[in-house]
Amino acid sequence: MARNVPVEYLYPPYNLTYFHFIDTNGVFLLSRNSTFSAAVFNPGAAADDQQSRFFFSVLHAASRTPVWTATAGSTILQSIVLSLSSRGLALSDPGAAADDAAAAAWSTPPLRSPVTALRLLDSGELLLLDAANATLWSSFDRPTDTILPGQALLAGVPLTAVTSDNDLNPGSYRLLVTAGDALLQWASSSSAANSSSFVTYWALSTDANSVQDSTAAVHSMTANSSGIYLLAANGHDTVFRLRFPSTTTDAAVLLKVDPSGRLRALAMASPPRATLPTVWAAPYDGCDLPLPCRSLGLCTPGTNGSSCSCPDAFSTYSSTGGCSPADGSTLTPSASDSCTSPTSTSGLNYMSLGVGIGYFANKFASPDTSGEPLAACRDGCSGNCSCVGFFYRNSSMSCFLVRNQIGSLFRGGGDNSGAVGFVKTFPASRHQGKGASSSSLSLITIVFGIALPTVAAVLIGFLVYAIWIKRKVGSSSDKKKRKKQHGQGSSGGINRSWFKLPMLSSSQQPSSYVSEEENESADDDEVLIPGLPARLTYIELSEATEGFKTQIGSGGFGCVYKGELRGEAVAVKRMNNLGTSRQGRREFLTEMAVIGNAHHVNLVKLRGFCADRQLLVYEYMNRGSLDQCLFRPNNQCLDWAERMGVCAGAARGLAYLHAGCARKILHCDVKPENILLDDRGGVKIADFGLAKLLSPEQSGLFTTMRGTRGYLAPEWLTNAPISDKADVYSFGMVLLEIVRGRKNCKRDNHQQLQSSSSSSSDGNDGYYFPALALEMHEQGRYEALVDQRLDGKADMAEVERVVRVALCCLHEDAALRPPMTTVSAMLDGTMEAALPRTELLGYLRLYGHGLVDVRSAGKPGKGSEFTSAGGGATSSWSPTSCVSAQQLSGPR
Incomplete structure (x- = not known):
């Protein structure tokens, strides 16, 4: 019959060796709900490995996964005894000499008062208590390779992987939280005491899913079922956050540095003795690990x-x-x-x-x-x-x-x-x-x-020069042959060095494409643009799209065609306007380098480009754009959970553009048409590379208006400096359209007259929706704003959160709008949604009542200054009218 195992508390004196309690698998203490157990644990036994390696560990009981282990050479041999006494816990060999290392293999540090009990909580925390039940020692303060739910890993305290699944002694990999990041590191030396021997191979701040919320110093790291958080000293404000994929289970999650050096998030809901499933891991690519192929592999x-x-x-x-x-x-x-x-x-x-x-x-x-x-x-x-x-x-x-x-x-x-x-x-x-x-x-x-690579480089340079000369004087057959060779060579991947940039002659018009003969005879100019993605030829892209046969979208910049490139579905954007100057082409290539180096799960990936024709190749999103799913009656209506996913995903993408890139990127045309979806729940921002680029410390003035009517921030019309807050305003408009499922603007008078004699399914069709959202927010009637096609199947708490965030984004004063990192945190629930300042949103109400002359918007001397009698707000601008039937971006 199995021996009875104590629950939650164990009292000194107590001694055991590894061969005790064989009928209880080495377990000598259980937490109250049996979630965790303390045991003398043989990790090799799970693999039927009868080696004599036993460890004093805390285990996740259902899966027998060790979450804490007494370290520093604490392998338990037959003569080693685990003892609980008034002085604490210790592993020792009573028969060894006093100066023998085995005499005290491991012990808790000196304590301020005698120990009266050992306690194991359902959180997995192992405690030593005194007579007043005060904590003398906690395993959470001495973590080994795992962070449990509710546990904080303090900056400077390493989380060290074990040597192998069968050897729980410390290995060569660790997670270290610093004042500015969380790093995975490899000890290239056998001496862990030498900090200079640790080599970093992953940083949380560089992960594609991470978002930076502040520049405060990092104090600690925690994790829950939604993601990982680096916290400031107050324990509440986030400095960095990394969200797990949307498919992550709602079960509690622990973080573990595994023996290979990966940081894994494991779901703790699991059948007995089953392996805990991985819901997230970093680094994602195995080749980013220090030793995936052993030394020099x-x-x-x-x-x-x-x-x-x-x-x-x-x-x-x-x-x-x-x-x-x-x-x-x-x-x-x-x-x-x-x-x-x-x-x-x-x-x-x-x-x-x-x-x-x-x-x-x-x-x-x-x-x-x-x-x-x-x-x-x-x-x-x-x-x-x-x-x-x-x-x-x-x-x-x-x-x-x-x-x-x-x-x-x-x-x-x-x-x-x-x-x-x-x-x-x-x-x-x-x-x-x-x-x-x-x-x-x-x-x-x-x-x-x-020497050989140097000589080869010189020969290649001479060959390139010879080809350039030959292009100018050679026959047309030679030109076609060279183009074919160039197409084969350029398809190999990434171009990071010098290449020829063909220039348009002064006689060529911007609106027409350059013929093959004209392009060959035009003057060339060499420019150095580092970081470019794959450069492709026009012939390759024409073949990939079957002669630009299937058009899947259009906009002010051009048309988008579906194609297949090297077995992968792609979207090819054909630009309408070609830059004719050397500087314009250089800027185009520079922006391509910036786009190609912007990597985030919520940004559409740039697969390649063609400089000659200014063609852009993006990954293909098979569900199309958000406006197709929201506004087109023949398409399946997005349910509320999908809409929340779009809100959170798009916010994360914009937050990365504003705060996560080496150079701040302003989108300047945030609208449903530029938010793409796929059938796996993916949400990606498109066309971000065609925006104005700013360095982190810059703001700037645009000489021409950019964006789409209906989403333009007030500062576009008042010649005020344009910053990332213009994107925030546009995103607020998009949030309201996601809630309603329709465009924000009023329909034209002809439509309203046609519907005035009949009952409409949506009583708010003829009203400016942002003004209605403001009114319903003031009355607390958020259910009146929800798309009626959802039949009431929407979480009203989430609806309120989205509306509040949207109205905060629409503040007329750009300085009062939250940054996108804060918007993202409020939408995904990691930060409480702020209350908008309704007294500063009066311009929405005036526009909703038709009291604004939109024809004079942004024109000085036209009487665009007005005061809201109801809200008491004074505005110096007039919102632009609704989007026309041709919903296209203006030129940039």
């Missing part, structure tokens, strides 16, 4: 997971040993943290990893030196006893030293297209007493690693 991402190989000069990849030099030379052993003298240069050599090979750590590391030649980078590594290799970027002349231990590699991407890497090697004979005397790069390395 070359990681290649794929649809079914990553694959591993070796660089060209290294032997075949082995899953147990990584890669080694194919010429028989040996790699430098992992350096010791205590090394104080330079590595002996006797026989020292460097083996090239090849061009375009990237290293995970360089994404977050600052270069050791910049602006110096490759030889100086090599010498810096040679003179550093802990350096095992280096990476050098030719474009920026940046040098990155790899210390202690080198991890896995990956090919291409980002700034690595022009990078070279080298690792220290020694001839095989060196360890047999036959060392060489050279301290520089070997002749083979110089020829194949440096």
